[in-house]
Amino acid sequence: QIDEEVSKLLQLKAQLGGDDGKHQFVLKTAKGTRDYNPKQMAIREKVFNTIIGCFKRHGAETIDTPVFELKETLTGKYGEDSKLIYDLKDQGGELLSLRYDLTVPFARYLAMNKITNIKRYHIAKVYRRDNPAMTRGRYREFYQCDFDIAGQYDAMIPDAECLKIVHEILSELDLGDFRIKVNDRRILDGMFAVCGVPDDKFRTICSTVDKLDKMPWEEVKKEMVNEKGLSEEAADQIGEYVSMQGGMDLAERLLQDQKMSQSKQACAGLSDIKLLFSYLQLFQVTDKVVFDLSLARGLDYYTGIIYEAVLTQAGVAPVTTEAQNGAAAEESVSVGSVAGGGRYDGLVGMFDPKGRKVPCVGVSIGIERVFSIMEQKAEAEVMYKKNPKLLSQLQHCEESGIPLVAILGEQELKDGVVKLRVVATREEVDISRADLIDEVRRRTSAA
């Protein structure tokens, strides 16, 4: 916030500072935004082509909507995230806001055109006044690549197709291993009910659960009890459930759970999770999908299945600050969500004058992190020197924070090994070629 105020004062100063006869400019893009240079545009085009190819293969058409909507259209759709919406200045005329996602404009489009049946994709920029972390691909202006299915179909089939699409795209983009976490809003609500959360606190407690991917349970619990006024026992009961992960078996077990089975809602959700996994088996994608009760997703509009995909390989995106803070090493460190979505059967009805509902399910690929990773990969590919000295290469690694160097000279070729150099400590060690991949993985996944 201080940064923001300083930048505002600097701008004002620049506007005033005409005494020396010269207008001073702050030469930058707006906070949290960036330009794309031609090289980055080439990467962007390649990624989009992969994604659009997949969407089209699954039979989707595309639409576009304006970058801003009536403010009213966005009101009451995003829960506690609403504070991150960009409003336009009131210059006379309608009150407008920049779109926050592509889902709400899609629902508005369906209601406006009385469409009850469509499979559409939409690739466009959305806007959130969030705290940017640009080195990790978190911007205030960023692309979303959305695929949604609207219409009345047999249970869990469109939902399974959305997960299949995430699986296809993340595999094709070749970003390393990933997991798709799945949960259901009805399971969360049922769980809150049987744990003794008052009805009017479901949404706000859900927002707190959503923070479990960024905060340890102890802090999440503290927020529940101290800030949101939940009882200690209720919080502890929630804590037990949200630590559970599994597959179809977990859904079956919870259907027998004495407490959970008391909630009709939870049972409906759990049965659908079972059904979903049976379709995922047919699609052969269960290897990457986990039923995870800690997955909450902040947005208000979800009514059923929700999901989120995360890359599980550390080191593919720079995580230096966390590592320096001494965070404990974990087997697989999440580098953040790259896709998310769920079912929202009530949203279109919120726009229809007669409240007619159109069931919808969709997924959004968060492409900015993908860009970051691909750009880093592209950076590393070629060095434009015809005869680069080893020393200058090592210096380049030190300057640009590359953690490991693989050196393959005549001696190493003869011995069938690779010399691995830790850039920070300058320590060098010979590794057999067979062990190289595991060794690099081990060293880059450690804190």
Place this chain on the structure above:
Amino acid sequence: QIDEEVSKLLQLKAQLGGDDGKHQFVLKTAKGTRDYNPKQMAIREKVFNTIIGCFKRHGAETIDTPVFELKETLTGKYGEDSKLIYDLKDQGGELLSLRYDLTVPFARYLAMNKITNIKRYHIAKVYRRDNPAMTRGRYREFYQCDFDIAGQYDAMIPDAECLKIVHEILSELDLGDFRIKVNDRRILDGMFAVCGVPDDKFRTICSTVDKLDKMPWEEVKKEMVNEKGLSEEAADQIGEYVSMQGGMDLAERLLQDQKMSQSKQACAGLSDIKLLFSYLQLFQVTDKVVFDLSLARGLDYYTGIIYEAVLTQAGVAPVTTEAQNGAAAEESVSVGSVAGGGRYDGLVGMFDPKGRKVPCVGVSIGIERVFSIMEQKAEAEVMYKKNPKLLSQLQHCEESGIPLVAILGEQELKDGVVKLRVVATREEVDISRADLIDEVRRRTSAA
């Protein structure tokens, strides 16, 4: 303005109107904006492919910039049009505005990255709080397709390439006949000087001249004299010059003109127009290019050559309201500008801390009008009836404002004629096939 206030009140009413327990929504897109449905997206893709193909053929790379810039970045670049800029609400942090064109962000990009040499294209939406006329393809959110050449080159060669590009694109898109008007800011300034316009009134008088494509000279003169305080004689002298049109010959004549030749600036501009035409002859595009002294273009940043392309065929876009107002019939009725641009050698320097200049010239294709025309064409192409009755077809024409129907029955086939029906008056006349095209052109270009 009343419309805007009413719509604002309706929105506020909708927000308040919760007494009946139901939230009322205004189900629309923001004023001056529209959604694209899948059919329109297909047309858009086709048009973009044509344009991008041409830009790439001419060796351009592409970049992208954020949809909003620091407000400061846009200040002082657009002259009297600045009032049309969309500002974002001050929600803490930087003061931001939506981009008004792609040229200023491009100049900011060049200065920020210290690029002195690039050929780039950029296709993206820009935002203007103008009075929308959506049936004629005038929106508040609209695409621009920009091609610009930055760098120090021999005079008029990049400028000629920009005109060649406009010629190629408009020919390929097959929108009917067009004209490219050319002028030079230095000729305008020189003309203002020799006509006795005070220095500090050049810009504002230039803005008034720019209205000549929408207003008759008498009204433009009135604005100069009554609103801008110019003397009657000065205005009349300007009136004489701005009625002049021609080619290289006109430039030569004006170089000999007793008054005009007194201005060094005007002479520099006129010599460059001559040089430009010599390159245009080599490119074989002089048939469509007119040196037109009434062309002014409103934006502040132009420093040399300016140009604007207009479609000259009436009837390709709906012009019903004008026609109903009884506007006088002209040989070729302009349906509005579809491309424009010019040289802006000072803009990048405005962003550079040391004022270092990077000469630039570019062109912007105003694609929304092209979309409107193509969509209308696409609409007309196929009727989804396997056996449509003549009467229902004629009714469809009356309802959708199609002006002429060509009827080709057995009798007409035998006689080698086509029956032409004027939908409005229901008058019918036989035309020989050879004369058909001329006749349709004559009837659609008349008021």
